[in-house]
Amino acid sequence: MDLEQKIRAFILDSFLFTDDQSALSSQDSLLEKGIIDSTGVLEVIAFLEQEFGVAVEDEEMIPENLDSVANLVAFIQRKRAAA
Secondary structure, three states: OOHHHHHHHHHHHHHHOOOOHHHOOOOOOOOOOOOOOHHHHHHHHHHHHHHHOOOOOHHHOOHHHHOOHHHHHHHHHHHHHHO
């Protein structure tokens, strides 16, 4: 399972309670669509840290990094490249 599939599966399972891949596009804003709230953001961060072994710093907790599947994938890729 690749990076995007893992992230999408986590969000679908944890927040949308479905395995229907069409329920979430890679570009959907997780906050604007009400898929996650501030607590959900913390759950996503905990998942990223545990699953991918990256540390999410306070200043990185911004929509540009965390607000869609595509943003999450790009963020993890940048973190891995910098490590």
